[in-house]
Amino acid sequence: xxxxxxxxxxxxxxxxxxxxxxxxxxRFLAALAQVRVVSPTPWFPPLPGFGRWSAYAAxxxxxxxxxxEVERPPYLTFPRRVLLSQVWRFYLRALARGQRARPLPDxxxxxxxxxxxxxxxxxxxRLGRPVVITVHGHDLKDLPRNPRWRALVARALQNxxxxxAVSQELGRLAEGLGxxxxxxxxxxxxxxxxxxxxxxxxxxxxxxLYVGRFDVAKGLGVLLEALARLRQHRRDLSLKLVGGNxxxxxxxPFRAQVARLGLGECVEFAAEVPWQEVPRHMGExxxxxxxxxxxxxxLVLVExxxxxxxxxxxxxxxxxxxxxxxxxxxxxxxxxxxLAHGIEVVLDHYAGYDxxxxxxxxxxxxxxxxxxxxxxxxxxEVLKS
Numbered sequence: 421x422x423x424x425x426x427x428x429x430x431x432x433x434x435x436x437x438x439x440x441x442x443x444x445x446x447r448f449l450a451a452l453a454q455v456r457v458v459s460p461t462p463w464f465p466p467l468p469g470f471g472r473w474s475a476y477a478a479x480x481x482x483x484x485x486x487x488x489e490v491e492r493p494p495y496l497t498f499p500r501r502v503l504l505s506q507v508w509r510f511y512l513r514a515l516a517r518g519q520r521a522r523p524l525p526d527x528x529x530x531x532x533x534x535x536x537x538x539x540x541x542x543x544x545x546r547l548g549r550p551v552v553i554t555v556h557g558h559d560l561k562d563l564p565r566n567p568r569w570r571a572l573v574a575r576a577l578q579n580x581x582x583x584x585a586v587s588q589e590l591g592r593l594a595e596g597l598g599x600x601x602x603x604x605x606x607x608x609x610x611x612x613x614x615x616x617x618x619x620x621x622x623x624x625x626x627x628x629l630y631v632g633r634f635d636v637a638k639g640l641g642v643l644l645e646a647l648a649r650l651r652q653h654r655r656d657l658s659l660k661l662v663g664g665n666x667x668x669x670x671x672x673p674f675r676a677q678v679a680r681l682g683l684g685e686c687v688e689f690a691a692e693v694p695w696q697e698v699p700r701h702m703g704e705x706x707x708x709x710x711x712x713x714x715x716x717x718x719l720v721l722v723e724x725x726x727x728x729x730x731x732x733x734x735x736x737x738x739x740x741x742x743x744x745x746x747x748x749x750x751x752x753x754x755x756x757x758x759l760a761h762g763i764e765v766v767l768d769h770y771a772g773y774d775x776x777x778x779x780x781x782x783x784x785x786x787x788x789x790x791x792x793x794x795x796x797x798x799x800x801e802v803l804k805s
Contacts, residue, residue, distance in 0.1 A: 424458065430457060531556065609782055615728075616779055628658065630659070638710075654767075707732060
């Protein structure tokens, strides 16, 4: 089977973790099919001084990542969602350029309903090839708030031959937008890479860990406020934040908050790292915290499960399907006191968490080898129909 994967989210020198879930799916699917990736990249002139946008111009247009061939044709898109309803047309042209002079795919798998999914549906129609779309969260929980964008998302889902949702919540949202032949298949984890470390829990103090974008919507401000409350009576508590980007200034507001709260001695900022280095940070932690305001099925929580870490996360969608009894604590979105209490409950009852049992759940439900096999079954069903 020749499989074409279309996704604007994909690891690069610009972001080592963005779209790592797509890359890992692709590399494990490569054992079952001939896989090519087309990852359209925003076009920007080679002008310095525009931060992330300037960096797009320097990205290689073609490379191989761990055996997966990746094309990055440029497409026109704009900051702040300007002309967002037209972006799929530019993406479509980039997708066609990335495929040019290549054997036709048997099936196209697009990640995110818009713009990727809608462009893939139109491209598949032109080629006479079926399209599968995976929805990840932002495309169903954010974009549909705008009626015009909602119509575009619905159009993509209704015309795909199959839709994959990474969580039950997203599956319900996709059904509400008219998706057919719906499957729920979560994001996965490489359990050979993500595994428990050798640290003794609580040795030298309790260590909390966050890995992800430095963004207000990820709840980092709430987490820092919660830490300040906990530190009033738990001086043995520290926090590591992994995912900063000094070039774009994402750390600055949170560093200022740390200084205002007097947390300088117990908060460590670390830059974004390649996904292969995330297990090292998880191996040095006792509890993983994800205080987001909204999520699909967070890959980083699945990775923390594989490392056997108890979790504290917010009731914001996907985490509710991951954080069950014996795994950690769920707290309400945006509540400083609730987050602090959830962290404290986990620490006070830490001996009751079976880290090997947490790890086994990741192996049984989320290992990429199983996820790739489930995806391939969907492809075969689509092709047979």
